[in-house]
Amino acid sequence: MNAPHAAALARSAADAGGPAGPGDPGRGLLDRLDALRGLVSALVERRTATDPTADDPLRGLYLSDEAVHHVLGTWAPVSDADADAGSDRGVVAGPSHGSWEGPDRMARLAGRAGLGALDVALVLVALAPDVDRTFEPLYGYLNDDVSRRRATVGLALELCGVPTRSAAARARLHPSAPLLALGLLEVLEPERPFLTRSLRVPDRLTDHLLGDDTPDAALLGLLRPMPDPLPGDRAAEQFTHRLAALLATAPATVYLREQREGDGLAAYASALRAAGLDGLCCAEPGGHVPELLREARLGGRAVVVPALPAEPGPLVRALVAAPDVTVLLAGTRPYDPHWAPEDPLVLDAPDRRDGGTDAWRAALGTDAGSDGFDLAATVAPYRLGGDRIRRAARAARALAAFDGAPLTATHVRRAARRQSASGLESHTRRIRPAVDWGDLVLPAGPLAQLRELALRARHRDRVLGDWRLSAGGGRGRGVLGLFAGESGTGKTLSAEVVAADLGLDLYVVQLSSIVDKYVGETEKNLERIFTEADRTDAVLLFDEADAVFGKRSEVKDAHDRYANMESSYLLQRLESFDGIALLTTNLRANIDAAFTRRLDLVVDFPFPDAGQRLALWRHGLAHVPSADGIDPAPLARDFELAGGSIRSAVVTAAYLAAGRGDEVTAQDLLEGARREYRKAGRLVPGEGGW
Structure with missing residues (x-):
């Protein structure tokens, strides 16, 4: 040149x-x-x-x-x-x-x-x-x-x-x-x-x-928009005001411990909005922390991590090392000082369950519940955090649009149940209830107790929280019930009906998957179940509960000692449990008295009398093609069967009729009843006919 x-x-x-x-x-x-x-x-x-x-x-x-x-x-x-x-x-x-x-x-x-x-x-x-x-x-x-x-x-x-x-x-x-x-x-x-x-x-x-605010390419797929703030109760609003004042003053690092997933993100969204700041929400930064921090510096925004990974130490250390950037962390675990050499400001996230109806109404729309269903009663069983409420509301509106119908309680429950999906399936069997109160044939007393159980699950936050009737001492807000009665009297069906009334899934604990011959393993399996159930909106059912909730005995050998340790652990864990747990047993006398003291309700399921047996026969035949003039009254009088056995007898009769390509006859029902007696090893009455 x-x-x-x-x-x-x-x-x-x-x-x-x-x-x-x-x-x-x-x-x-x-x-x-x-x-x-x-x-x-x-x-x-x-x-x-x-x-x-x-x-x-x-x-x-x-x-x-x-x-x-x-x-x-x-x-x-x-x-x-x-x-x-x-x-x-x-x-x-x-x-x-x-x-x-x-x-x-x-x-x-x-x-x-x-x-x-x-x-x-x-x-x-x-x-x-x-x-x-x-x-x-x-x-x-x-x-x-x-x-x-x-x-x-x-x-x-x-x-x-x-x-x-x-x-x-x-x-x-x-x-x-x-x-x-x-x-x-x-x-x-x-x-x-x-x-x-x-x-x-x-x-x-x-x-x-040059004026381009498109995020770094390394962060594509990692960032998600900050949610719109949802209303909360007075305590939550005061917390938001104090946090906003802190964030508006200078860069800060904060860790919010949540009771329910999503509460921390909801609190941060409200505080950032009040402080006039924007946030970069990144659930899994992985190895892109430098790019995330640089993006925050360029736009003068806060870094929001709504959930910490399984090993949070490296991530927390990398974020805390940037004192010029506001870093907002949230998680359900207690903060561990070993995560970083410098501790953030550690606070408890406000519980968004309080005033939850207002949050649901804001997320669903101002007219939610005005079309024939009670929104407060519909959402009361769910303990979703702020972000989960918003996602459930969005899913409910999508379901209603797909059905081409106005928003209903069914849409809200289906959407909320999906947000409560959990890892309970590893030790439990999931049941999606397809029954209602009309499927129960019970005396007035047990039926009233079951309805009270559902009522307790709906209003526990108000009674135990707002009205301060919690016993204290670290006790949870769980609802615990025991169903006692002979096999086939409707205990499991009742648990399913309660779950259906609350709009929740039923998880039946499989005892074979939690009881372990090695010392301490049974308690670990139970702790996994209780921990997962604490954060999940579901009904937990311990069928044949006397296997794990049995009476403690005098210690004569090492087996007695470790069996008593399991019972003591369960007693302590039930007191801190925050979910809904139901226990069933055929032998109420085998349940330790210390367990029954901690139960909210004990429902005794009596063996059905002749009138109830007749109602059970008729309920079982309600949707089965039957011959004209069929009358199950003699069967109800002569065969002393529980509800489960009556259902099995009707199923047997239905298969016999289906094999002939005909309707169910009185003879088919009689054969079904006789088979139930034979299975139980009992003498069959009226072998010659009715």
């Missing part, structure tokens, strides 16, 4: 680009580049005026003797004072017609990240070729290598008017200095001498300074 051409290129570069519009977010950056272009042009002019190789077309591809003598002739020692203070010329001092300070994005970023004037200048020099291609040949000329079109460390310091031997200036490019530590600048080619290493600004920073 000859001298006239270099000077002409510098002058044309100074005229390139044109002014930016007044509403252009990148105007401040372009103004800075205009000033930088003038400095580069002046430096090119000075080089071409004194460089004897300026006219050599191969300049930059080899080093001639004349060039060596020129370099040696222009070298001069730099005093220590000049090295520390730098020069009063260059990008650091700013252009003569303006100032580097201003309300543009670069100035705001410098304020948030604690960057000095030299840091800003280095970034500007490094990103110039990425914004304006006319800088490339100029940098190639100044680097004495036409193939190297990025600014090197030496060129950047020279353009900044800082001696290349300045220890303070070189320290700004140390890996621990803000530019590199915050991911705002990269020093490439570490194998080269320091002054010839290339500088590069990440594309995301350049795009941001």
